[in-house]
Amino acid sequence: MMTEAREVVLPGEVLGTTKEIRASYGTFVEDDKIISKFLGIPKKRGDYLSVVPLSGVYVPKRGDKVIGFVTGVEKVGWVVDINSPWLAFLSLSEAVDEFVDLKRTDISRYYDVDDIIYVQVSDMRGGNVQLSMKNPMARKLKGGVTVKITPSKVPRLIGKSGSMINTIKEKTKTMIRVGQNGVVWISGEKIEKAIKAIKMIDEKSHVIGLTEEISKLLSE
Amino acid sequence: MRPNYILKVLESGERVDGRKMDEFRKIKVETGIIKRAEGSARVRMGKTDVIVGVKMDLGTPYPDVPDLGVLRTGAEFVPIASPDFESGPPGEDATELARVVDRGIRESDCIDLEELCIKEGEKVWMVYVDVHTINHDGNLIDASALAAVAALKTAKIPKLEDEKIVRNELVKKLPIKHIPVTVTVGRVADNLIIDPTKEEEEVLDSKLTAAVMEDGKICAMQKSGNYPLSTEDVEKMIDLVIKKEKELRKHL
Amino acid sequence: MGMKTEEKLIVKGKRLDGRKPEDIREMEMKVGVIPNANGSARVRFGDTIVVAGVYGARPLFPKHLQESDRAIIKCRYNMAPFSVEDRARPGPSRRSIEISKVARLALEPALFLEEYPETVVDVYMEVLQADGSTRVTGINAASLALADAGVPMKDLVVALSGGKIDDTIIIDLCGKEDNYSLADIPIAFLPRKNEITLLQMDGQLMPEEVKGIIKNALKSGQKVYKKQKETLRRKYKE
Numbered sequence: 001m002m003t004e005a006r007e008v009v010l011p012g013e014v015l016g017t018t019k020e021i022r023a024s025y026g027t028f029v030e031d032d033k034i035i036s037k038f039l040g041i042p043k044k045r046g047d048y049l050s051v052v053p054l055s056g057v058y059v060p061k062r063g064d065k066v067i068g069f070v071t072g073v074e075k076v077g078w079v080v081d082i083n084s085p086w087l088a089f090l091s092l093s094e095a096v097d098e099f100v101d102l103k104r105t106d107i108s109r110y111y112d113v114d115d116i117i118y119v120q121v122s123d124m125r126g127g128n129v130q131l132s133m134k135n136p137m138a139r140k141l142k143g144g145v146t147v148k149i150t151p152s153k154v155p156r157l158i159g160k161s162g163s164m165i166n167t168i169k170e171k172t173k174t175m176i177r178v179g180q181n182g183v184v185w186i187s188g189e190k191i192e193k194a195i196k197a198i199k200m201i202d203e204k205s206h207v208i209g210l211t212e213e214i215s216k217l218l219s220e
Numbered sequence: 221m222r223p224n225y226i227l228k229v230l231e232s233g234e235r236v237d238g239r240k241m242d243e244f245r246k247i248k249v250e251t252g253i254i255k256r257a258e259g260s261a262r263v264r265m266g267k268t269d270v271i272v273g274v275k276m277d278l279g280t281p282y283p284d285v286p287d288l289g290v291l292r293t294g295a296e297f298v299p300i301a302s303p304d305f306e307s308g309p310p311g312e313d314a315t316e317l318a319r320v321v322d323r324g325i326r327e328s329d330c331i332d333l334e335e336l337c338i339k340e341g342e343k344v345w346m347v348y349v350d351v352h353t354i355n356h357d358g359n360l361i362d363a364s365a366l367a368a369v370a371a372l373k374t375a376k377i378p379k380l381e382d383e384k385i386v387r388n389e390l391v392k393k394l395p396i397k398h399i400p401v402t403v404t405v406g407r408v409a410d411n412l413i414i415d416p417t418k419e420e421e422e423v424l425d426s427k428l429t430a431a432v433m434e435d436g437k438i439c440a441m442q443k444s445g446n447y448p449l450s451t452e453d454v455e456k457m458i459d460l461v462i463k464k465e466k467e468l469r470k471h472l
Numbered sequence: 473m474g475m476k477t478e479e480k481l482i483v484k485g486k487r488l489d490g491r492k493p494e495d496i497r498e499m500e501m502k503v504g505v506i507p508n509a510n511g512s513a514r515v516r517f518g519d520t521i522v523v524a525g526v527y528g529a530r531p532l533f534p535k536h537l538q539e540s541d542r543a544i545i546k547c548r549y550n551m552a553p554f555s556v557e558d559r560a561r562p563g564p565s566r567r568s569i570e571i572s573k574v575a576r577l578a579l580e581p582a583l584f585l586e587e588y589p590e591t592v593v594d595v596y597m598e599v600l601q602a603d604g605s606t607r608v609t610g611i612n613a614a615s616l617a618l619a620d621a622g623v624p625m626k627d628l629v630v631a632l633s634g635g636k637i638d639d640t641i642i643i644d645l646c647g648k649e650d651n652y653s654l655a656d657i658p659i660a661f662l663p664r665k666n667e668i669t670l671l672q673m674d675g676q677l678m679p680e681e682v683k684g685i686i687k688n689a690l691k692s693g694q695k696v697y698k699k700q701k702e703t704l705r706r707k708y709k710e
Contacts, residue, residue, distance in 0.1 A: 440676075
């Protein structure tokens with residue numbers, strides 16, 4: 001089976017003009033030229049041209065659901081590492097519904113250092129990232145292991161309507177949570193195989209025919 | 221607030237102190253002002269004030285040029301000269317200034333290093349050129365380079381008696397072959413400016429410094445600043461350096 | 473610079489290593505060579521080898537160094553002690569401090585630093601083997617490493633040295649040529665619009681010659697640019 005790579009574009013490469021199409025994520029406009037900011041894959045969706053970078057750090061966006069690691073317990077909240085150049089903060093009021101008597105309560109009973117949590121980014125302003133667990137899907141993730149992939153490859157890992165990730169879950173009998181920040185949490189039976197598949201997607205996201213390769217790997 | 225005002229003024233082709241875009245501030249050069257140094261000069265350009273001292277010492281030559289004296293240039297941005305300067309070893313800006321001043325002197329063959337050889341491979345004169353900032357109001361490179369050359373031109377070599385230096389007896393002039401002059405051109409919006417003040421420097425896009433010899437040859441160049449330059453920019457800046465260096469040369 | 477030599481550096485139009493005046497040395501480039509770094513590249517021009525690594529954007533402490541509206545870029549050029557003939561003492565020298573500064577200024581205009589406020593992008597250049605033109609080789613490597621790291625860029629950065637030996641204008645000076653040439657002019661530029669981000673000179677040349685060497689280097693730099701593009705694309709070819 002021949003594996004073809006999708007056409008990769010480079011930073012500074014001219015992709016089109018604003019007369020033909022609209023510039024979107026991963027591109028910038030100079031005069032009327034649309035230029036790529038990244039080493040990545042160009043994507044045309046309707047009227048919009050974007051570039052998905054093949055590497056890069058996670059830049060939090062409001063609404064993103066991410067997996068974070070509690071690194072510090074403060075008086076009124078927790079400092080969380082969300083695999084990003086900025087630290088994030090989960091305030092007590094966004095994490096706990098019940099009334100908490102701060103004079104008597106050590107809030108580490110709710111979440112403590114090294115806990116893994118599935119949270120939502122509620123705000124990102126300058127260098128301040130605010131998290132919230134108000135979304136019903138938010139929870140502490142117990143047990144399992146985590147791996148990190150390139151954040152821009154999360155859509156590929158999830159697949160169209162979740163097709164890719166569901167295939168992996170079924171074939172490896174695992175529960176998997178994928179954070180938009182590139183952190184993936186896995187728990188269940190064939191964890192090693194699931195990780196292999198996830199890593200392959202991270203490395204070969206640009207290859208056409210990846211879906212078949214993954215199917216093959218999972219069937220072994 | 222102030223930087224925006226200065227930027228507006230410069231963008232319209234004028235300057236806060238009323239100078240023309242390519243005009244130097246009032247320049248004053250004094251030599252022989254530091255008794256303990258074998259050569260010295262103080263240069264003031266407007267409020268910018270630097271002193272350069274030349275000290276001579278005995279040392280060993282570099283192994284690949286055993287018959288040449290040694291030139292060493294240093295610069296200190298001492299905190300007394302500006303609220304922006306901190307104590308401690310020279311940072312990247314002071315280091316860069318020292319190396320740019322050095323380049324002008326070294327590449328032009330300013331000092332006759334061969335004449336400074338006492339015993340080939342073993343003993344030579346070391347020439348230490350040290351730049352000391354006294355007040356920073358912009359254009360430190362041009363002022364320092366001018367002071368360095370003025371100090372070298374008037375420096376004298378101390379007497380050697382039984383292979384020891386007799387400090388207070390200066391017997392002959394430091395042999396000088398060429399005179400480099402250094403000019404920095406700044407660019408802001410589409411305008412080129414000469415001799416920026418500290419406030420003007422803070423709003424410049426880019427600078428190009430070049431050292432020119434008496435025969436018109438360029439012997440050193442350094443681009444600095446955060447913005448790129450087009451080839452046309454570079455050519456215009458080089459032309460302006462050539463035009464203005466004569467004014468500084470008058471002071472030497 | 474300007475050392476005297478009895479040796480002729482150009483004989484019958486051929487340089488010491490057999491090159492024609494306009495020839496660049498053999499170039500080898502590879503990205504993704506340091507797994508721990510966000511991006512990395514190894515670049516070789518003849519016998520000059522430099523490895524560049526990029527970490528970032530990442531958190532910056534102490535806080536007072538942070539810029540509220542953009543990332544800062546830090547650059548460290550360093551020579552390995554074994555990279556030169558006479559062992560170089562480890563640690564920063566004044567030369568490496570200056571080069572770190574001009575290299576940073578050569579790369580910064582190419583980056584969209586506003587996308588990562590309050591963070592830092594660390595760029596490291598390690599010279600493993602020095603045979604002239606190490607800073608431009610380092611800048612070529614750093615440019616690849618930044619693209620490899622996924623730092624948003626306006627353009628790649630291309631760098632090359634130009635000079636003059638005997639009466640001939642040459643490109644890409646090797647170590648010996650660097651020592652004995654009449655002039656050594658390292659240049660870095662953004663290739664799409666030919667915008668110069670690094671320009672230095674050692675030597676003695678008439679102004680018109682300087683201008684000619686700059687133009688020449690920009691033109692020859694396109695060959696380096698081509699190689700950089702191939703190297704980045706090659707990472708994602710099966």
